[in-house]
Amino acid sequence: MLLEIKDLKAEIGGKSILNGVSLKLDTNEFHVLMGPNGSGKTTLAKAIMGHPGVKITGGDILVDGKSIIGLTPDKRAKLGLFMLFQNPSEIDGVGFVNFLRSSLESVNEQTINMKEFMDSIKSNVEHLNFDKNVVGRSLNKGFSGGEKKKAEILQMAILKPKIAILDEPDSGLDVDAIKIVAENINRIREENGPGLLVITHYSRILKYMKPEYVHVMLNGKIVKDGGVSLIEEIEKSGYDKISD
Numbered sequence: 001m002l003l004e005i006k007d008l009k010a011e012i013g014g015k016s017i018l019n020g021v022s023l024k025l026d027t028n029e030f031h032v033l034m035g036p037n038g039s040g041k042t043t044l045a046k047a048i049m050g051h052p053g054v055k056i057t058g059g060d061i062l063v064d065g066k067s068i069i070g071l072t073p074d075k076r077a078k079l080g081l082f083m084l085f086q087n088p089s090e091i092d093g094v095g096f097v098n099f100l101r102s103s104l105e106s107v108n109e110q111t112i113n114m115k116e117f118m119d120s121i122k123s124n125v126e127h128l129n130f131d132k133n134v135v136g137r138s139l140n141k142g143f144s145g146g147e148k149k150k151a152e153i154l155q156m157a158i159l160k161p162k163i164a165i166l167d168e169p170d171s172g173l174d175v176d177a178i179k180i181v182a183e184n185i186n187r188i189r190e191e192n193g194p195g196l197l198v199i200t201h202y203s204r205i206l207k208y209m210k211p212e213y214v215h216v217m218l219n220g221k222i223v224k225d226g227g228v229s230l231i232e233e234i235e236k237s238g239y240d241k242i243s244d
């Protein structure tokens with residue numbers, strides 16, 4: 001599956017946030033999007049998933065050559081797009097396992113094999129070093145920042161998207177959790193091969209990952225594309241020195 005973002009312009013509440021973003025991402029590729037706070041990274045992720053608060057004012061988002069701009073978020077999920085939110089919301093009264101089951105059913109549009117499903121949850125809970133009690137609770141209710149991120153990684157493992165956008169999978173995590181989350185993202189990528197767009201403003205999670213392409217966003221534009229050496233450059237000189 002090929003995701004193409006072409007000269008995308010978008011605004012939130014009448015304020016222009018994305019000023020012409022272009023990016024191509026294929027299944028199996030591993031991209032990282034870096035940039036300082038407020039540069040528009042989350043807005044780009046939301047635009048790709050069809051968040052109603054983000055108004056597209058120019059350009060296009062294509063999946064395998066077809067525009068997805070008119071599609072609802074659930075239709076985009078059915079195509080195989082997945083997003084891990086920077087700040088996941090809490091949903092009271094929805095059990096975590098039931099949530100996973102209904103999201104899998106809605107994306108796949110077929111009845112699921114319960115044994116496979118439960119086995120997959122069990123093995124992912126172990127891989128993620130996830131507190132087993134958490135799985136019995138309501139989705140994200142009383143979850144720590146780290147547990148919320150792990151819950152979303154678990155969801156990605158179960159849904160097997162073709163392209164996953166992970167918005168700050170490291171935010172709010174301590175060093176041990178960052179390592180676990182990174183290792184699990186790597187493992188899921190090896191097992192299911194989703195194309196990845198990992199968004200982060202710190203390079204610390206990237207110590208455990210091997211991205212192929214690195215993009216830097218400033219003021220709603222991608223100002224530089226490169227490989228991992230770009231991460232080192234940012235680490236050394238900050239975002240100020242990056243320009244094309």
Ligand SMILES: Nc1ncnc2c1ncn2[C@@H]1O[C@H](COP(=O)(O)OP(=O)(O)O)[C@@H](O)[C@H]1O
Nearest residue numbers: 012013017035036037038039040041042043044
């Ligand atoms: N709901 C909102 N209402 C108004 N402005 C917003 C909203 N969400 C984001 N913005 C603005 O959009 C810009 C980009 O934000 P965001 O995409 O969250 O950046 P990043 O994820 O790179 O930190 C910022 O200037 C931010 O203040």
Ligand SMILES: [Mg+2]
Nearest residue numbers: 041042043086
């Ligand atoms: Mg953000």
